[in-house]
Every structure is written in structure tokens, then in C-alpha cells.
Amino acid sequence: MNRSPHRIAALASSALAALVALAAPAVAQHAVPRAPAAVAPEVAALRDAALKDELAYELVEGLTTEIGQRLAATDAEARARDWAVKKLTALGFSNVRAEPFTMPLWLRGEEEAEIVAPFPQKLKLVALGHSAATPPKGITAELVVFPTYGDLVAAPAGSLRGKIAYVGNSMQPTQDGSGYGANGVARFNGPGVAASKGAAAIVIRSIGTDTHRLPHTGTTDFPEGVKPIPAAALSVPDATLIERMAQRGQPIRMHLLLTPRSPGPSQSGNVIAEVPGTDPRAGVVLVGGHLDSWDLATGAIDDASGVAITAAAAKRILDSGHRPRRTIRVVWFGAEEVGGLGGAAYAERHGKERHAIAAESDFGADRVWRFETMLPETATAVGDRLASALAPLGIVRGAGKAGDGTDIAATIATGVAGVDLNQSGLRYFDTHHTPDDTLERVDPEQLRQNVAAWTTMLAVVADAPEEIGPVPRS
Amino acid sequence: MNRSPHRIAALASSALAALVALAAPAVAQHAVPRAPAAVAPEVAALRDAALKDELAYELVEGLTTEIGQRLAATDAEARARDWAVKKLTALGFSNVRAEPFTMPLWLRGEEEAEIVAPFPQKLKLVALGHSAATPPKGITAELVVFPTYGDLVAAPAGSLRGKIAYVGNSMQPTQDGSGYGANGVARFNGPGVAASKGAAAIVIRSIGTDTHRLPHTGTTDFPEGVKPIPAAALSVPDATLIERMAQRGQPIRMHLLLTPRSPGPSQSGNVIAEVPGTDPRAGVVLVGGHLDSWDLATGAIDDASGVAITAAAAKRILDSGHRPRRTIRVVWFGAEEVGGLGGAAYAERHGKERHAIAAESDFGADRVWRFETMLPETATAVGDRLASALAPLGIVRGAGKAGDGTDIAATIATGVAGVDLNQSGLRYFDTHHTPDDTLERVDPEQLRQNVAAWTTMLAVVADAPEEIGPVPRS
Numbered sequence: 016m017n018r019s020p021h022r023i024a025a026l027a028s029s030a031l032a033a034l035v036a037l038a039a040p041a042v043a044q045h046a047v048p049r050a051p052a053a054v055a056p057e058v059a060a061l062r063d064a065a066l067k068d069e070l071a072y073e074l075v076e077g078l079t080t081e082i083g084q085r086l087a088a089t090d091a092e093a094r095a096r097d098w099a100v101k102k103l104t105a106l107g108f109s110n111v112r113a114e115p116f117t118m119p120l121w122l123r124g125e126e127e128a129e130i131v132a133p134f135p136q137k138l139k140l141v142a143l144g145h146s147a148a149t150p151p152k153g154i155t156a157e158l159v160v161f162p163t164y165g166d167l168v169a170a171p172a173g174s175l176r177g178k179i180a181y182v183g184n185s186m187q188p189t190q191d192g193s194g195y196g197a198n199g200v201a202r203f204n205g206p207g208v209a210a211s212k213g214a215a216a217i218v219i220r221s222i223g224t225d226t227h228r229l230p231h232t233g234t235t236d237f238p239e240g241v242k243p244i245p246a247a248a249l250s251v252p253d254a255t256l257i258e259r260m261a262q263r264g265q266p267i268r269m270h271l272l273l274t275p276r277s278p279g280p281s282q283s284g285n286v287i288a289e290v291p292g293t294d295p296r297a298g299v300v301l302v303g304g305h306l307d308s309w310d311l312a313t314g315a316i317d318d319a320s321g322v323a324i325t326a327a328a329a330k331r332i333l334d335s336g337h338r339p340r341r342t343i344r345v346v347w348f349g350a351e352e353v354g355g356l357g358g359a360a361y362a363e364r365h366g367k368e369r370h371a372i373a374a375e376s377d378f379g380a381d382r383v384w385r386f387e388t389m390l391p392e393t394a395t396a397v398g399d400r401l402a403s404a405l406a407p408l409g410i411v412r413g414a415g416k417a418g419d420g421t422d423i424a425a426t427i428a429t430g431v432a433g434v435d436l437n438q439s440g441l442r443y444f445d446t447h448h449t450p451d452d453t454l455e456r457v458d459p460e461q462l463r464q465n466v467a468a469w470t471t472m473l474a475v476v477a478d479a480p481e482e483i484g485p486v487p488r489s
Numbered sequence: 490m491n492r493s494p495h496r497i498a499a500l501a502s503s504a505l506a507a508l509v510a511l512a513a514p515a516v517a518q519h520a521v522p523r524a525p526a527a528v529a530p531e532v533a534a535l536r537d538a539a540l541k542d543e544l545a546y547e548l549v550e551g552l553t554t555e556i557g558q559r560l561a562a563t564d565a566e567a568r569a570r571d572w573a574v575k576k577l578t579a580l581g582f583s584n585v586r587a588e589p590f591t592m593p594l595w596l597r598g599e600e601e602a603e604i605v606a607p608f609p610q611k612l613k614l615v616a617l618g619h620s621a622a623t624p625p626k627g628i629t630a631e632l633v634v635f636p637t638y639g640d641l642v643a644a645p646a647g648s649l650r651g652k653i654a655y656v657g658n659s660m661q662p663t664q665d666g667s668g669y670g671a672n673g674v675a676r677f678n679g680p681g682v683a684a685s686k687g688a689a690a691i692v693i694r695s696i697g698t699d700t701h702r703l704p705h706t707g708t709t710d711f712p713e714g715v716k717p718i719p720a721a722a723l724s725v726p727d728a729t730l731i732e733r734m735a736q737r738g739q740p741i742r743m744h745l746l747l748t749p750r751s752p753g754p755s756q757s758g759n760v761i762a763e764v765p766g767t768d769p770r771a772g773v774v775l776v777g778g779h780l781d782s783w784d785l786a787t788g789a790i791d792d793a794s795g796v797a798i799t800a801a802a803a804k805r806i807l808d809s810g811h812r813p814r815r816t817i818r819v820v821w822f823g824a825e826e827v828g829g830l831g832g833a834a835y836a837e838r839h840g841k842e843r844h845a846i847a848a849e850s851d852f853g854a855d856r857v858w859r860f861e862t863m864l865p866e867t868a869t870a871v872g873d874r875l876a877s878a879l880a881p882l883g884i885v886r887g888a889g890k891a892g893d894g895t896d897i898a899a900t901i902a903t904g905v906a907g908v909d910l911n912q913s914g915l916r917y918f919d920t921h922h923t924p925d926d927t928l929e930r931v932d933p934e935q936l937r938q939n940v941a942a943w944t945t946m947l948a949v950v951a952d953a954p955e956e957i958g959p960v961p962r963s
Contacts, residue, residue: 018843080733083610091609135565136557136787139924226929227701228786252927259554259928289783312702313610448612453726454733455700 016317016353016421016447044360051183052178052399057337062404065331065467066144072459074102074323075380079313079454086310087350088120088281095306099286099322099347106330107346108288115284116360118350121145121288123310124274125215126247128218131155133265135254140218140247142273144234147243149216153272154179154245156215158259165200167208175191176213179269180205181220181257190225190384192440198222199233206235206246214269216245218253225445228252232448234353247272250458283307283349285357285414288326290333292477298371298484299476300343302329302469305351305377305422314450316443320465322347328469332477339477341371351377355421357401362425369484370431372418372476375420375425376439376469379447380457383410383468385437394432394481401434404471408464413437419472430485434476436468490791490825490851490895490921499931508716521593526873531811532948536878539805539941546933548576549796549854553787553928560784562594562755567755569780573760573796573821574854576680580804582819589758590834592824597784598748602692605629607739610681610730611816614692615785616747617676618708618827621717623690628719630689634735638675639684640903650687654745655694655731656681656722662698664858666914672696673707680709680720690745694728699919702726706783706922708876723811728764745950757781757823760832764807766816766951772845774817774951775905776803776943777853779825779896786926790917794931794939796821797848802943804952813847813951822896825851826922829895836899844905844951845957849894850943852912853921854931857884857942863891868906868955869927875908882938887911904959908950910942 078098085095088272104111119143128138134482159175161167162183170180182205186198199222210219221231230250232390237243248259260267286306292299310312329345348357386405388398402412418424418433427433446452476483501530547787552572559569563634570587570811578585595618602612633649635641636657644654656679660672673696684690704724711717734741760780764772778795796819803819822831862872875887892898892907901907920926950957 080730081608081737083608083730134555134557226927227703228924229702252925252929255929256554256557256927259550263555325533335625371680451726453700453702453730455726455729 021309023377027391034131035079035434047325052396054404058471061331061335061474062320062408062471064469065328065470066325066463068466070330070390071323071327071462071466072457074326074445075315075319076454077102078319081314082311082406084310085306085308085314087307087353087356092283092307092349096286097249097285097350098151099306102327102343103286103288106123106158109291111288113284113286114360114364115282116356117280118356119277120279120281121277121353121444124148125272125274127153129270130245130257130267131270132268133263134260138230139230139250140222140253141230141232142275143206143246143248145236145243146246146275148276149272149358150156150244151274153270154215155268155270158267158269160267161257162203162476165438167205167260170212173213175209177304178212179271182211182217183254183258184222185221186222186444187278188441188444190439191437192378192442192443194224195444197220199432202233202235202248204388205277206244207237210241210244214244217263218249218271218348221248221251223251223346223444223447223449224414226251226453230450232311245271283356285349285361286347288345290329290343292339294340297341297367298367300473301341301346301370301373301423301426303346303348303422304375305349305357306347307350307352309352309448310448313454315454316379316452316454316456317447318351318377320462322378322461324465324469327466328473329342332473333471334471339488341477341478343473351421355424358422359425362429366426366429370426372434373423373426373431373474374422374434376422376436376465377422377439379441380441380462380465382461383408383436384439385411385413387413387415387417387435387437389430389486390434391484391486394483397479397481397483400475401472404475405468410468430488432483432486436472439466448482498764509589513680520667521774526870526877528878532945535805535948536882536941536945539802539944542801542811542937543803545797545801545936545940546931548800548814549789549793550928552793553577553789555779555786558784559780559782561786561827561830562592562757562867565759565843566781566823569798570758570823572762575778575798577760577762579636583765587758587760588838589756590830590835590928590957591754592757592830593751594753594755595751595827596749598622598750599746601627601746602721602729603744604734604741604746606742607737608734611706612727613702613724614727615704615706616749617680617706617720617722617777619710619717619745620720621750622748623719623746625748627744627849628689628693629742629744631666631733632743633739634731634741636732638679640869641679644686647687649683651689653745654683654691657694657728657732658696660696660698660918662915662918664913664915665911666852669696669918670696675720676709681711681715681777684711684718686713688718692745695722695725697725697918697921697923699730700725701925703923703925708789712789721747724861759823759832759835760821762819764803764813764817765783765815771815772843774815774895774947775820775844775847775900776817776947777820777822777896778849779823779831780821781823781826783922785924787928789928790853790930792825792851792922794854794936796941798834798850798936800945802942802947805944805959806947815951815953817947829898835900836903839901840900844900846908847897847900848907848910848946849897849906850910850939851894851896852914853917854936854939855913855916855940856935857882857910858913859885859887861874861887861889861891861909861911863907863960865934866904866959868953871950871955874949875946878949879942882942884942904962906957906960908946910946912939
């Protein structure tokens with residue numbers, strides 16, 4: 016999962032809505048009418064059978080074992096597309112194809128850092144996506160320690176000239192992932208802010224909730240007119256070490272070497288597979304996740320799990336013996352991590368086709384605890400049927416507006432309705448964007464619950480007799 | 490903690506004894522007579538006050554923050570000795586000094602590995618201590634996958650010629666640490682076995698109980714006449730990845746680059762501090778841990794905690810206002826990890842002095858759950874008093890023979906009595922010898938319980954009126 020500013024805003028608004036709901040649950044929790052709805056027996060049967068799913072784990076195991084890391088626009092991502100086309104074809108989906116697009120390639124280089132004074136110690140860090148490089152021999156400079164992003168923002172203009180900025184945080188796990196938006200700003204915007212104040216480089220405490228020596232990468236953005244500087248994330252223990260050193264009061268000097276490079280344009284692509292519907296006018300149900308990963312690990316939870324969950328759920332509809340009203344389109348997006356390029360390419364190519372619903376799985380492999388909808392008035396009953404059908408999986412209905420997800424953002428922005436199946440974020444940021452995002456992070460039992468939730472959602476939504484047209488944006 | 494073959498044997502014997510005890514607890518659990526003993530009020534007071542100890546944590550924090558890694562015979566280990574002498578002097582101990590010795594230096598170099606076929610993926614590994622180097626550009630060879638050490642041993646002579654051996658394990662946490670002896674043999678002896686069968690190199694699954702991308706280093710030994718080969722440990726997820734690849738049945742080729750070197754002799758040393766006793770003929774109570782660490786992390790649990798716990802306990806006796814009968818000698822040993830050289834140097838220099846008891850803390854920072862003794866017949870009552878005094882800390886009496894610890898092994902071998910305060914090993918091998926051995930691993934509350942246990946032990950033992958002479962070795 017990458018979080019664009021768009022998603023941060025969505026998160027903040029969702030967190031606010033949740034707060035309002037907590038304050039007055041009976042009144043504010045749901046804006047649209049709620050009616051207890053019966054669960055169709057065929058939906059319940061599909062849901063319960065999915066709790067024994069083996070396909071999703073098999074897909075995650077295959078992708079992580081046979082491909083591994085698949086950074087956007089690299090040969091590895093291309094191998095992943097070939098693997099995906101072959102696998103989805105073998106599973107019996109229709110219209111399976113890759114849709115390539117061109118994008119700028121960014122590649123990690125050497126990454127070394129050490130405190131040279133007052134207490135010489137080597138540090139573990141990783142460059143952030145879009146980081147600039149240091150000179151080939153690195154830089155050595157005074158470290159200015161900002162405990163929080165707010166402290167960095169408050170630093171006087173020019174005060175960081177020639178220095179390396181350090182920015183801390185105190186991120187804690189939250190079930191709805193809202194800690195990421197609140198703390199992630201140090202990664203999203205911190206490097207740009209430090210650069211604008213003259214810093215030679217910036218190192219941040221990883222945006223993560225673990226205490227392992229495994230730094231969290233992720234993209235950063237430099238504003239127009241601000242020259243990018245070297246930007247990296249320290250593992251949490253390395254960050255706390257620096258903060259303890261700073262408490263001793265002596266000046267701290269750091270040596271930093273980062274040699275990422277941007278070799279030019281290269282090819283990425285989306286992979287598409289369909290379960291054909293009976294009524295082309297009813298609109299496509301778009302589901303998926305992203306096929307690319309960061310380059311530090313095999314991307315098991317970010318996002319092999321998401322592509323696996325959505326494909327496994329669609330496969331259950333395909334195999335149900337009942338052809339759904341709406342076409343289910345599974346998209347495994349390319350180049351999400353580096354800026355949501357696959358989602359944008361999809362919207363550019365398919366944005367004029369009628370979409371009924373868009374939904375994305377990109378928050379790991381842990382259980383779905385909540386669902387939210389953004390549906391037109393005509394389809395309110397669809398949300399109520401979802402509530403009844405998902406409840407036996409332990410899923411509650413949330414008050415936020417659905418449509419979250421970098422890959423579907425460009426499609427949702429055109430007014431397409433959305434359903435979010437929110438996974439628990441309590442463990443997600445322990446390993447998000449780290450070398451630790453491997454198959455070991457996937458709990459098969461929770462993964463199955465996800466498949467059951469998505470199967471249920473598809474069964475309800477793809478066959479809904481209601482019109483599901485555009486949703487007016489507020 | 491390093492485990493020499495001596496310690497493995499001790500562990501195996503201790504595990505066997507525990508098994509016997511479980512089978513017939515009332516009969517076999519304790520070989521010597523047991524008598525409920527009263528707890529002297531001054532011992533209880535010292536014990537309970539130690540549960541509020543701040544010094545041990547302060548020492549661990551200081552050593553990890555101001556020194557960091559302190560690999561044997563490096564400048565960092567020398568800085569640690571200077572730091573230790575200064576700190577122990579400031580704390581008011583007597584006869585504080587460093588006792589240098591010379592030893593061979595081994596230094597880690599570059600470490601890279603990847604599967605080149607059938608599924609190209611980069612791997613995380615670290616060289617084992619005493620590993621040989623590959624050629625500067627590395628080697629590329631077929632990987633032969635042995636699920637267990639036994640499978641490697643069973644391989645025909647010469648069958649590994651020119652190949653890289655992989656050895657797996659399934660280590661699980663155990664409270665008494667016995668899983669280390671059982672699985673660690675793949676590290677202690679595996680490289681020698683692989684070399685003797687003609688292997689070009691060996692990679693093992695880390696001897697560890699975690700699933701993080703942080704490999705566990707540690708020494709290995711090559712037998713006389715066997716030429717050392719490159720030897721490394723893969724992180725557990727990288728090891729399971731290889732095992733999953735192997736299940737696909739295609740030949741696996743690995744590229745491996747390791748460039749450790751042995752630049753020649755260099756200086757290490759022990760640091761000694763004393764609480765002087767009143768009766769020189771009663772013998773010294775020797776306690777301590779090791780000051781050196783592996784080079785991958787700050788060595789918070791291995792073994793800053795051990796030196797801190799034992800010094801903090803001795804400091805409590807020093808400050809109690811009561812001068813003990815026996816001199817308490819705190820030794821922070823050098824060069825434990827690379828073969829127990831500090832312990833050997835100590836025994837060579839001080840072996841002729843009379844020692845009453847030797848005890849070592851080198852199993853992390855988690856709580857003491859058990860104690861064991863090895864006392865002469867004359868001092869049986871000391872063990873019974875320890876049982877009563879330690880029981881309120883939740884410590885049970887074990888049936889094994891005490892004297893465990895690489896640093897005290899050479900002293901114990903001369904017939905000196907021993908007391909072991911066994912810490913829980915349930916978390917220890919998650920981070921042992923990895924980059925994750927940092928301050929975050931230390932639970933201040935459990936660290937205090939350790940200080941209380943050691944303070945209690947010192948209060949009982951240093952003042953015991955009984956003669957504590959040599960123990961006949963069986």
C-alpha cells in the first residue's frame with residue numbers, strides 16, 4: 016500500500032467520521048436508512064464455503080516464491096505479469112491480458128549511514144522512493160534532531176543549510192490504519208520541507224509500528240521547484256538510538272551514502288481477468304489489488320494478498336455455476352507503490368466504460384473487521400443486504416464513505432460507487448514496506464476470512480437487481 | 490552468548506535431567522537433601538529493594554548508546570573497556586582494572602547472496618564467525634538442500650564437491666534454551682561436515698526462533714585438517730523460501746559473496762571490579778558476563794544485560810553498609826562470542842587464587858525462572874537458603890548441575906563450585922546474534938527481577954559461614 020495525499024485525506028475524514036460515530040453511536044453511525052435484510056441462501060453458501068479457501072494462499076505462496084520482489088517497471092514486475100496472465104488463464108477467467116504502460120524507473124543503490132561523533136555507530140536505513148543521491152562518497156554533516164514533523168516545519172527558513180535533518184514520530188498501531196496518515200506526513204512531506212529549508216539530506220524514523228532493525232521504505236514527494244535531496248528512513252531502533260544520543264547534548268555528526276538512480280522510462284502494466292456477466296448495461300464490478308511491490312521483500316501482504324483475495328473470490332463466483340448479472344473484472348494493477356500509475360493508466364483506458372462498483376484489497380492479509388459503502392440512493396438496499404451477509408464473518412458496518420484505495424482512486428474519482436472491506440491494521444505497519452513483508456506474515460485463517468468477505472460482497476453486488484449508477488460527489 | 494561444545498553437552502545433560510525430573514518429580518528432582526530454611530531479614534530486604542533497581546538499565550542504556558557493537562579485539566571493544574573502567578570506578582568498586590590479552594581478529598566483509606535459477610531472488614544472510622571468504626566476485630554453484638543436519642551428515646563423501654550445501658532446522662522456543670543445543674549443531678559443526686564432503690560453501694537456516702529477515706550469526710569451528718569454507722546463515726524467511734523452491738523440484742543455483750578476513754593478532758581484555766570481603770581465605774565469589782558483542786547490533790541482551798545485572802547486584806552489596814565475608818569479583822569478560830577467550834585468559838591469570846563460587850549471566854534480560862547449584866557437601870545448606878530466599882521472586886530449584894557459561898567454563902573446570910540463575914529462553918533466540926539485539930529487547934521490569942535474584946544470591950553466598958571448597962567432578 017502506498018498512500019497518496021488523496022488517501023491521507025480520505026483516512027483523516029474516515030477517522031473523523033468514526034470519532035463522531037463513537038460519540039453518538041445510535042444517531043450518527045449511519046446516514047442512509049438501515050433495514051435488516053435476509054441473506055439469500057446461495058450467498059450464505061458461497062460465503063461459508065470460502066472459509067475453506069486454499070486458492071488465495073496458493074497464489075500468495077506462488078507469487079512470493081516464484082517471483083519475489085517486483086518493483087514497478089523492473090524485469091521482475093514483467094515476470095510477475097507473465098506469471099499472472101498464465102495463472103489467471105489457467106484458472107479459467109475470460110479476457111485475460113496484460114495492458115502495458117510506460118513510466119519512469121527508480122532504482123535503489125547503496126545505502127549506508129553511521130554516526131561518526133560523538134558515539135561512532137553504524138545505522139540501518141533505506142532510501143525513500145524518489146530520493147536523490149548523495150555524492151558517490153557520501154556526505155558528512157551535522158544532524159539536527161526534530162522529535163516530530165511539526166518541529167521540522169517550525170524550523171526557520173535556511174536554518175538547515177548544509178545539515179542533515181532527522182525527524183521522529185511515535186506511531187502506534189490502530190485498527191483503521193489512521194496512524195499512518197497522522198505519522199506518515201513525515202515521509203510524504205518531510206523531505207520536501209527539509210529541502211526547502213536548505214537541508215543537505217533528511218533521515219526519518221521509519222513510518223512503522225515495530226521495533227526491528229528493518230527500515231520502512233515508501234515514496235516521498237518533492238514540491239514543484241524544490242530540488243530533491245537524499246531522503247531515507249532509519250529503522251525504529253536506530254531512530255531511538257539517535258534520540259538517546261541527542262539527549263546527551265553533544266553535537267551529532269552523520270555520514271550518509273545513498274546512490275539511487277532514475278535510468279529513464281521503462282514498462283509497467285496492469286493484468287486483467289474477467290468473469291463475464293449476463294447484462295453488459297449493468298456495469299462492471301471492478302475489484303483487485305496491486306501486483307507490484309517494494310523491492311525489499313516478496314510483497315506478501317503488500318499486495319500479493321490483495322490480488323490473491325480478490326481473484327480467489329472471483330473464481331468462486333466463476334465456479335458457482337451461476338453466471339452473475341454484472342461482469343466481475345479483476346485487475347492486478349502495476350506500479351501502485353511508486354505513485355498509483357497503474358490505477359491512472361486503467362482509468363485512462365477504461366474510464367468511459369460503465370462501472371457499477373470499484374473495490375480494492377490493499378491493506379494486508381489480516382481479517383476484515385468493517386465494511387463501508389458509497390452507493391447511490393437507488394442501491395441503498397444493496398448495502399443493507401451486505402450488512403446482513405457479512406455480519407456472520409464478524410464484520411461491522413462503518414459510517415465512513417467507501418472508495419479507498421490508490422488503484423481505484425482515479426476510477427472512483429469519476430463518480431463510480433464503492434464498497435470498502437476494511438482489514439485490521441493492527442499488525443500491518445509492523446512490516447509494511449520492509450524486508451519483512453514475506454509469506455510468514457500471512458495467517459492462512461485470516462486470509463480465508465478475507466476471501467469469504469470478498470466472495471460475499473461479489474455475490475451480493477454482481478447480482479444486485481438494483482441500478483447502481485454514479486454517486487454524486489460532495 | 491556463545492555456546493561451545495562444552496556448553497552444548499551441559500545443556501543436553503540438563504535437558505535430560507529435567508526430563509527425568511518431570512517423569513518422577515517427587516523422587517528424582519533433587520539429589521541432595523532439602524530442608525526448608527528461613528530467610529535472613531537483611532537478605533529479604535536487599536532482595537526486595539533490588540526490585541526497584543535503576544542501575545542495570547542505566548548501564549545497558551549507556552553501553553548500547555555510547556559504545557554500541559563491540560566485536561572482540563576491535564577498537565569498539567577497547568572503547569567499551571575504557572567505558573567500563575570509568576563507570577565501575579565511578580560506582581565505587583575497588584581494584585578496577587582492565588586485563589588485556591592478545592587474540593586473532595576476525596572481521597566481517599561484504600555479504601551477498603541470490604538465487605539465480607529457477608526463480609531469481611536476493612537473499613539476506615550473514616557470515617558465521619571464522620567463515621572463509623569466497624573469491625572477490627563470489628561463487629555460483631548448485632545448491633543441495635538438506636532439511637536437517639542429520640541429512641547433511643548422511644550425505645556420501647565427496648557428494649558435495651563444488652556445490653553449496655543448505656541445512657535447515659525447525660528450532661522452537663524453549664524456556665531452558667535446550668533448543669539451541671539441539672539445532673545449533675548445524676552451525677557449530679555443519680560447516681566442518683560440509684567442507685569435509687567437498688562443499689564449496691555452506692548456508693544454514695539461522696539458529697533462531699523468529700521469522701524476521703534478520704539472520705543470526707555466531708561462530709563455527711572447522712576440525713583440524715579440514716580447510717575452512719565460506720559459511721553463512723540465512724534469515725528464517727529466506728531459508729523457508731529456499732525450501733519452498735526446492736519442493737518445485739528444479740535445480741537451484743545460488744550466487745554467494747562473502748569477504749570476511751583475519752588481519753592478524755589484536756588486543757582484547759577483561760575488566761575487573763571488586764567488593765572487598767573481610768576473609769581472604771573464604772575465597773572469591775566470581776560473577777559477571779561478557780563485554781564483547783557480535784558486530785551486527787548493540788548487544789543489549791548479549792550481553793550488556795549480563796554485565797549490568799551482575800554489577801548492579803554487586804553494587805547493592807557494596808552499598809548495603811555490611812562488608813561481606815567473601816570478596817565479590819565482577820568480571821566483564823572480553824572476546825566471549827568468538828570462543829570464550831576472555832574466560833580462558835582469566836583462568837590462566839587467576840586460576841590459582843581461591844574461588845568459592847563462579848556464576849555467569851549470559852542469557853538475555855528476561856526473568857530468572859530457575860536456579861541450580863553445584864556445591865560441595867559442606868555447603869548444602871547454602872543451596873537450601875538460596876531456595877527459600879529466591880522463591881518469592883518466582884524462582885524454582887532445578888535438578889541440574891550448575892556451572893553453565895562460556896566465561897566461567899575454564900574456572901569451573903578447575904573444580905570451583907557454581908550457582909546458575911537460569912533466565913527464561915522463550916524470547917532469547919528470536920534476536921540472539923542478530924541486528925535486532927538492541928535496547929528495545931530489554932524489559933526493564935524483568936531486568937529488575939534479575940538484579941533482585943543476583944543480589945539475593947550474592948547476599949547469601951558471599952556471607953555464608955560454611956566452607957565452600959572445590960566440588961569433585963564426576
